Amino acid sequence: MKNEPERTHLETGVLIVGSGGAGMSAAIAAHDAGADVMLLDRSLIGRGGATVMAQMTVAAAMGEEVPDDWRNHFADTLKAGRGLCDQRLAAMLCEDAPAVIRQMDEWRVGWARHADGRLRQTEAPGHDRPRCVYVDFLNTGPAISRTLRAQVQRRSQIVRIGELCIADLVVADGVVCGAAGFSVTDGRTVTIAARAVIVATGGLTRLYWRNSASANMGGDGYALALRAGAELIDMEFVQFFPIGHLAPRLIGMDPIMWDPFRYKLGGHLLNAQGHEFIGDYDLIESGRYRATRDVATYAILKEIEAGRGSPAGGVYLSFQHVPEETLREAFGPVIDRLAANGIDLTRQSVEVAPMAHYHMGGIRVSPSMETRIARLFAAGEAVGGANGANRLSGNAIPEALVFGEHAGRAAALCARGERAQAWRDAAASNVRSLLDAEPAAEMTENPASLIARLQMLMDKCAGPIRTEAGLKTALAGIAEIKRALGPAPPRAQRPFDAARLDWFDLRNMLLVAESVVRAGLARRESRGAHQREDFPNLDVRLPVNQMVRLETAGLAIDTVASAHCPARSAAQ
Amino acid sequence: MNPVATLLIRRGQKGEEPSWSRFDVAYQPGQSVLDGLRRIRIETDPDLAFRYSCINANACKECLMLLDGKVVYACTARLEPREMRLEPLANKSHIRDLVTEIAAPDERLTRLARPAG
Numbered sequence: 001m002k003n004e005p006e007r008t009h010l011e012t013g014v015l016i017v018g019s020g021g022a023g024m025s026a027a028i029a030a031h032d033a034g035a036d037v038m039l040l041d042r043s044l045i046g047r048g049g050a051t052v053m054a055q056m057t058v059a060a061a062m063g064e065e066v067p068d069d070w071r072n073h074f075a076d077t078l079k080a081g082r083g084l085c086d087q088r089l090a091a092m093l094c095e096d097a098p099a100v101i102r103q104m105d106e107w108r109v110g111w112a113r114h115a116d117g118r119l120r121q122t123e124a125p126g127h128d129r130p131r132c133v134y135v136d137f138l139n140t141g142p143a144i145s146r147t148l149r150a151q152v153q154r155r156s157q158i159v160r161i162g163e164l165c166i167a168d169l170v171v172a173d174g175v176v177c178g179a180a181g182f183s184v185t186d187g188r189t190v191t192i193a194a195r196a197v198i199v200a201t202g203g204l205t206r207l208y209w210r211n212s213a214s215a216n217m218g219g220d221g222y223a224l225a226l227r228a229g230a231e232l233i234d235m236e237f238v239q240f241f242p243i244g245h246l247a248p249r250l251i252g253m254d255p256i257m258w259d260p261f262r263y264k265l266g267g268h269l270l271n272a273q274g275h276e277f278i279g280d281y282d283l284i285e286s287g288r289y290r291a292t293r294d295v296a297t298y299a300i301l302k303e304i305e306a307g308r309g310s311p312a313g314g315v316y317l318s319f320q321h322v323p324e325e326t327l328r329e330a331f332g333p334v335i336d337r338l339a340a341n342g343i344d345l346t347r348q349s350v351e352v353a354p355m356a357h358y359h360m361g362g363i364r365v366s367p368s369m370e371t372r373i374a375r376l377f378a379a380g381e382a383v384g385g386a387n388g389a390n391r392l393s394g395n396a397i398p399e400a401l402v403f404g405e406h407a408g409r410a411a412a413l414c415a416r417g418e419r420a421q422a423w424r425d426a427a428a429s430n431v432r433s434l435l436d437a438e439p440a441a442e443m444t445e446n447p448a449s450l451i452a453r454l455q456m457l458m459d460k461c462a463g464p465i466r467t468e469a470g471l472k473t474a475l476a477g478i479a480e481i482k483r484a485l486g487p488a489p490p491r492a493q494r495p496f497d498a499a500r501l502d503w504f505d506l507r508n509m510l511l512v513a514e515s516v517v518r519a520g521l522a523r524r525e526s527r528g529a530h531q532r533e534d535f536p537n538l539d540v541r542l543p544v545n546q547m548v549r550l551e552t553a554g555l556a557i558d559t560v561a562s563a564h565c566p567a568r569s570a571a572q
Numbered sequence: 573m574n575p576v577a578t579l580l581i582r583r584g585q586k587g588e589e590p591s592w593s594r595f596d597v598a599y600q601p602g603q604s605v606l607d608g609l610r611r612i613r614i615e616t617d618p619d620l621a622f623r624y625s626c627i628n629a630n631a632c633k634e635c636l637m638l639l640d641g642k643v644v645y646a647c648t649a650r651l652e653p654r655e656m657r658l659e660p661l662a663n664k665s666h667i668r669d670l671v672t673e674i675a676a677p678d679e680r681l682t683r684l685a686r687p688a689g
Contacts, residue, residue, distance in 0.1 A: 160678065249603060446614070
């Protein structure tokens with residue numbers, strides 16, 4: 001039985017792909033600037049993505065604890081970025097962060113406060129002073145998501161559609177004119193004509209087996225941008241979160257939950273001999289938690305490699321030196337959730353290890369968040385460049401909110417202009433042939449297991465510590481998985497077809513994984529989150545950014561000595 | 573013999589007569605039901621449909637289903653070395669396997685959808 005494929009065609013002004021923090025901020029800003037807005041998500045609106053999972057803190061120079069200035073935050077951001085930050089984007093992030101934090105406060109997000117009403121700001125690693133606001137307990141991301149969602153809903157003209165997976169952007173004459181994909185709910189093909197498109201799909205942590213993010217962070221937006229003709233920047237810099245939870249098995253909690261408690265209480269990182277080892281690696285901790293994420297990750301992996309790791313393959317994190325009442329005060333109800341998992345911090349350590357957490361690289365944009373493809377914008381973690389070779393902790397949420405707002409305004413301006421690229425069916429014919437395809441044969445490979453294979457490969461060969469041989473093994477493995485995946489999806493249109501969704505996801509993941517690996521091979525030095533065993537030193541001649549683009553023959557890399565490097569302190 | 577958790581899962585899409593699939597997954601203490609379901613997709617049956625986004629954090633609230641007749645989040649319900657019966661939510665419109673329509677009515681494509689040529 002052969003059915004005619006079903007298709008729905010929609011039209012909008014500003015099309016936003018992804019409804020996390022960046023997408024929702026962009027939707028609000030574009031709407032308030034007078035544009036028609038359509039907000040899509042491959043999952044349910046405002047539930048997937050990374051924002052809702054952020055249990056952590058948000059950096060902004062509010063000066064509520066001690067005097068501060070955005071230029072101090074900027075200086076710390078550049079320092080963490082190891083000379084590679086796009087200073088225009090980094091400055092925008094830091095300068096606008098206080099305003100978006102105030103805006104969220106007006107929208108009643110519930111920032112933690114002192115009795116006298118001042119916001120509580122905690123000192124996170126890499127910051128020169130207490131700068132990071134938060135919502136108790138471990139509730140920062142959910143509170144931000146809920147607040148933005150309420151604001152989006154209040155703007156009833158914003159069209160929201162969940163479970164719509166975009167397979168490709170549609171470009172005619174070098175200008176984006178919309179997108180095409182499928183409804184996960186019923187499988188039908190959906191084409192959308194848009195006057196401007198914002199990619200707000202977040203990062204790529206799903207490329208790694210050990211990761212701290214949600215299942216839909218497979219780098220979709222990077223692949224969409226590449227195939228549309230846009231460039232990516234800094235793809236070799238994947239941030240690993242040093243102390244992701246490993247054991248005992250902990251459910252109902254984000255694996256990165258330990259960090260804020262480490263700031264507050266100074267948890268000890270110990271190797272199998274009970275030695276606190278971070279100080280052996282170039283940094284003196286002096287009882288406080290100071291090491292930036294790339295350094296901590298490196299130190300932990302080196303301890304494990306030297307055979308001084310824990311049974312589950314990590315190191316120990318211990319709060320046993322902290323009095324029980326202090327633990328209770330700092331952890332609040334989290335203590336009870338830990339108890340439900342059989343964990344008593346007064347009596348035991350937990351095992352932690354680095355896991356993929358965030359991507360510094362991403363879509364290359366101008367300060368108006370526009371790519372080199374006209375009418376195509378990006379926002380949030382999907383954008384590359386602001387954080388250079390290593391992101392300062394607390395910068396992800398301000399990046400989502402600030403870049404979302406800028407992209408929303410710029411796209412609205414573009415969509416409200418008189419001219420636009422008209423939708424052209426012919427420009428969508430390649431992706432339509434995938435979306436409308438009848439499968440040629442029975443599914444021979446399990447796409448879910450191919451995804452797991454890619455994740456294991458990336459963990460092993462393209463993790464925080466790299467070698468040329470390992471990266472070449474990764475490239476060969478990626479090519480093999482690509483062959484196994486085949487040229488067309490395994491199924492025709494059906495309601496909630498998990499295998500078909502995996503096929504489209506893996507198509508993107510393979511392209512993005514290859515971008516990470518090729519950029520990693522090309523950068524023959526160690527810098528920030530990219531550590532090469534075979535090139536262990538930072539090369540002072542290499543404060544350059546690498547751009548990845550997709551040519552007919554495959555991925556190509558250009559090296560650009562960025563005008564925005566090297567980093568210099570802008571603080572007074 | 574290593575202990576196994578047996579997941580008995582109601583299958584099929586809307587409008588079809590439901591069937592049941594039985595999967596044995598290796599049991600490790602502390603794992604969630606969602607861990608078991610994800611393992612089944614990787615090892616045995618990639619067509620098995622269930623919703624989830626956040627995997628572990630109980631943040632996305634998408635993995636609601638019935639475990640032995642009671643509503644649970646699959647990410648916080650513990651896997652146990654026994655037969656566990658999984659069904660879609662009873663009070664929501666059924667889509668496929670363990671997936672039901674839980675999206676807000678005004679966030680569905682059907683609100684806007686008109687067939688195109």
